[in-house]
Amino acid sequence: MKLLGIGSRIDHPEYGKGVVTNVSSKHYWVTFLENGLETIDLDAEFEVIEGVEDEVDSVSFFDVERSLVKILEKWSDTHEKVAIADKWKGGKLILELPTKKYQLRPFSIKL
16 A cells, blocks of 8 residues: 555545545545545545655654654753752651641651
C-alpha cells in the first residue's frame, strides 16, 4: 500500500469525491464535496483520481521532543536543579501543624 500525500483527490463509494487534507499513522483526513471532513482508514476502498506523493506532513519524535524541551525551558517556572547546600545534609525536617492535636514526627532527609 502506497500512502497518498496531502492534496490527493479520491472518489469514495460512500462519501463521494474529496481531497486528502491530512495523513496520520492510521487514517486519511479527507474533505469531501458533499459530506465535509471525514476520516477514513488508510486501507479503505476508494478510487484514486489524482495521487500526490511525498507530500505527507510528518515530524520525527526527535523533533517533537526538541520542540517540547524548548517550550518548557522558555515558559516553565522551574529552574535548573541545584544541589542542596552541605549545611543541610544529615539534618532533619520537621513539619509542625498549627494545632497541637497531632504529635510531631521528625524524619531524616536522605540525599
